[in-house]
Amino acid sequence: MDIEEQTNVTNDALSNLLHEDRSFPPSPEFAAQANATAGLYEEAAADRLAFWERQARELLSWDTEWSQVLDWSNPPFAKWFVDGKLNVAYNCVDRHVEAGNGDRVAIHWEGEPGDSRTLTYADLQREVSRAANALTELGVGHGDRVAIYLPMIPEAAISMLACARIGAIHSVVFGGFSAEALRSRIEDAQAKLVITADGGYRRGKPSALKPAVDEAVAKSPSIEKVLVVRRTEQEVDWDESHDVWWHDLVDRQSDQHTPEAHDSEDTLYILYTSGTTGKPKGIKHTSGGYLLQATYTHRNVFDLKPETDVYWCTADVGWVTGHSYIVYGPLANGATQVMYEGTPDFPEPGRWWDIVEKYKVSILYTAPTAIRTFMKQGEEIPGRRDLSSLRVLGSVGEPINPEAWVWYRRVIGGDRTPVVDTWWQTETGAIMISPLPGVTAAKPGSAQTPLPGIVAEVCDEAGDAVPNGHGGYLVLTEPWPSMLRTIWGDDERFIDTYWSRFEGRYFAGDGAKKDDDGDIWLLGRVDDVMNVSGHRISTTEVESALVSHPKVAESAVVGASDETTGQGIVAFVILRASAGDGGADVVQELRNHVAKEIGPIAKPRQIMIVPELPKTRSGKIMRRLLRDVAENRELGDVQTLADPTVMNLISDGLSKGS
Numbered sequence: 001m002d003i004e005e006q007t008n009v010t011n012d013a014l015s016n017l018l019h020e021d022r023s024f025p026p027s028p029e030f031a032a033q034a035n036a037t038a039g040l041y042e043e044a045a046a047d048r049l050a051f052w053e054r055q056a057r058e059l060l061s062w063d064t065e066w067s068q069v070l071d072w073s074n075p076p077f078a079k080w081f082v083d084g085k086l087n088v089a090y091n092c093v094d095r096h097v098e099a100g101n102g103d104r105v106a107i108h109w110e111g112e113p114g115d116s117r118t119l120t121y122a123d124l125q126r127e128v129s130r131a132a133n134a135l136t137e138l139g140v141g142h143g144d145r146v147a148i149y150l151p152m153i154p155e156a157a158i159s160m161l162a163c164a165r166i167g168a169i170h171s172v173v174f175g176g177f178s179a180e181a182l183r184s185r186i187e188d189a190q191a192k193l194v195i196t197a198d199g200g201y202r203r204g205k206p207s208a209l210k211p212a213v214d215e216a217v218a219k220s221p222s223i224e225k226v227l228v229v230r231r232t233e234q235e236v237d238w239d240e241s242h243d244v245w246w247h248d249l250v251d252r253q254s255d256q257h258t259p260e261a262h263d264s265e266d267t268l269y270i271l272y273t274s275g276t277t278g279k280p281k282g283i284k285h286t287s288g289g290y291l292l293q294a295t296y297t298h299r300n301v302f303d304l305k306p307e308t309d310v311y312w313c314t315a316d317v318g319w320v321t322g323h324s325y326i327v328y329g330p331l332a333n334g335a336t337q338v339m340y341e342g343t344p345d346f347p348e349p350g351r352w353w354d355i356v357e358k359y360k361v362s363i364l365y366t367a368p369t370a371i372r373t374f375m376k377q378g379e380e381i382p383g384r385r386d387l388s389s390l391r392v393l394g395s396v397g398e399p400i401n402p403e404a405w406v407w408y409r410r411v412i413g414g415d416r417t418p419v420v421d422t423w424w425q426t427e428t429g430a431i432m433i434s435p436l437p438g439v440t441a442a443k444p445g446s447a448q449t450p451l452p453g454i455v456a457e458v459c460d461e462a463g464d465a466v467p468n469g470h471g472g473y474l475v476l477t478e479p480w481p482s483m484l485r486t487i488w489g490d491d492e493r494f495i496d497t498y499w500s501r502f503e504g505r506y507f508a509g510d511g512a513k514k515d516d517d518g519d520i521w522l523l524g525r526v527d528d529v530m531n532v533s534g535h536r537i538s539t540t541e542v543e544s545a546l547v548s549h550p551k552v553a554e555s556a557v558v559g560a561s562d563e564t565t566g567q568g569i570v571a572f573v574i575l576r577a578s579a580g581d582g583g584a585d586v587v588q589e590l591r592n593h594v595a596k597e598i599g600p601i602a603k604p605r606q607i608m609i610v611p612e613l614p615k616t617r618s619g620k621i622m623r624r625l626l627r628d629v630a631e632n633r634e635l636g637d638v639q640t641l642a643d644p645t646v647m648n649l650i651s652d653g654l655s656k657g658s
C-alpha cells in the first residue's frame, strides 16, 4: 500500500472490539516441557542485541563470527551480524547429517494423486548438492537471480537450497500465477534461469506450467536457460536452445558439493508481495539475520521437538510462509515435516485429516480461510479421523475470528492443543507477534504479544503510543534480524512505503488495538477500516461478530458509500452446511446479532447470503471486489483471484434474490 492511499485512523478508531473473555492458558504438562519459557521475555528486554547474539550462537552454525550484532548507523538500512559468514544450505541440511541425523526424515512428501516420496536429511544433502552442481554447470553463480516457478514438489525446496548453497538469489513465483506475472517478476529481478516443471496436480487433473513459462521467457531477454522437472509427463513444447530437463542435467551430477561461506548480509532471496494493495514489491531478504529469526520463531512459537514432532505447514512455497516455515525455519531446526502438493478437498473434503492421521502430524500451521472452510463443511469430516497426534496448532495470513479460533482448538485440537495466532508479513520475514504456546494464556482472536526480541507498538496519528483499550496503527519500533533490507532496486519506495509515516519506525499498514491488558488485536489493513456516521469500525470486528453466530461459517464486510452515513456496512455471508438455507428471517437475525455483539452503529445496512467469497491465491478476502458489488460498479481487476468464477457465483446468487 502506498502512503497516499492510507486512510487515517484516529485514536478512538477501532475501539468496538468484541467482548472476548475466554482464555486458554497452557496446561501444566505442556508448560513444563515447552522450549520457550517466560524468562525469554526478561532476557530480551534487558539487552535485546545480546539476546539475539545468544540465539545466533546457539541456533546457527557460522564459519566466521560477526564483529557487530546490528549496524543501524544508516537507517532504515540495517545490517545484522556484520562480517559474519555462514552457508544457509549447510545450516539447513549438512549439519544435521554431520550430527548423526542423516537418517531422520526431512520431508514426507504427499502428491495429490496419492503418490509419495520420503527424503531423509542424507537424501536432501545429496539432492541439494547435485542441484548446486547443476546450477554451476548452467553458469549460475553468486549473486545471480533464479526464478523458481514450481508446484509443491520436493524440487521446489531443493532448488531454493541449491541457490542458497552457491549464493545465487532465488525469486519464487507462485505456480498459480499467470505468464505475465512471471514475466514481470523475471524482468524486475533480471533473472538468468527459470526452474519449472511440465505441470503439477490440482483437483485431480494435471495442470500445465510450461506453456506459461514459454510465453514469459519469449519476452524475457535476461533468461538464458529453463530447467524443467518432469512431474505430470504431459506434452510440452521444447526449445533445444534453452530448455533442459532436470533429470538429464541434475541426475548425472556428483552428489558431493562443498558449501562456501557467504556474507551474513548477502541476499538470500527476493519475494514479491501478493499485490493485494498495488504493484507487487520485490521484498529483499538477506542470509544470517533472516535464517536466525526463521529458526528461532519456528522452534519457540511451535515448540518444535525435532526428534519427535511431525510438522506440517499447509502454505505454498510461493508465499513467504512457505519460505520461512516450510524451507528455512523447519530445515534449519532439523524438523521432520509433511509437504503436500494439492488442494485440501481432493479427492474429498477430509484429505487433510487423512494426511494428519497417516503421518501422525503433531504441529499444524494453516490459514483462517482454510479453518473457516472446514467449519462450513461441518465437524463430522475431521471427526471421522484420528487427530490425536496434534499438539500445537498455528494460524497465519489474516485475523482469525475468535469463533474460528475456538472451533480450530476444539474440533481439530481436541480441546487440548494450544493455538498460536501468528502475525507477520512478507516484509518481516518471520513471525513477530504471537503467543508462546507454553507461556501465554491465549485469547481467541488476538496475536497478543511481540515475541522476545521484537518491539512493537500501537500508535495514534501523531505517532504516540495509544493507551490500553484504544486502537491505531501497528508499528515496529526497533529493527529485527529478519527484516526486509529494501525493495529490490527501489530504495526510495522502501523508505516511502514503510519508514516515512512514522519517522524512524516501521509502519506495517495494519490497524490494531491494545486491549485492557495491553494485548494486541490485529484489525486488518488500515485501508479496510469503515467510516459510518463518523464512527470508525473495522471490517474484522463486524466479520467476527457474524462468525460468532452459529449459522455463519464465513463473512466479508465492506463499507459502501452511503448518502446519509458516509459509508454503510455491507456484509457477505456464507452459512454453515448445518444451517440449511438459514430460513427466511436469517438476515434480520444476523443484523440483530451484530447490533447485540458490537452495538447498533455496527448493524449492517445490508446482508447478502453468498455461496463463496473472492479470495487471493494466498487465501485472503479481496474486499475491493465486494465493494464494487456493494456499490453496483463494474468489477475491478479479478486477475489475482484464486478462482475467477467466484464473482459470477456471487452475482448470480444475488440476482436470484437471496
Ligand code: ATP
Pocket: 001, 273, 274, 275, 276, 277, 278, 280, 281, 319, 320, 395, 396, 397, 398, 399, 400, 421, 422, 423, 424, 425, 426, 427, 447, 508, 509, 510, 522, 523, 524, 525, 618, 620
Ligand atoms: P500486499 O502487501 O502486496 O498487499 P499481502 O499483505 O497480502 O500483500 P503478505 O505479506 O502475505 O501479503 O500478508 C501480510 C498481511 O497479512 C499482514 O500485513 C496482515 O494484514 C495479514 N496478516 C498476516 N497474519 C496475520 C494475523 N495473524 N492476524 C492478522 N492479520 C494477519
Ligand code: MG
Pocket: 001, 273, 425, 509
Ligand atoms: Mg502487505
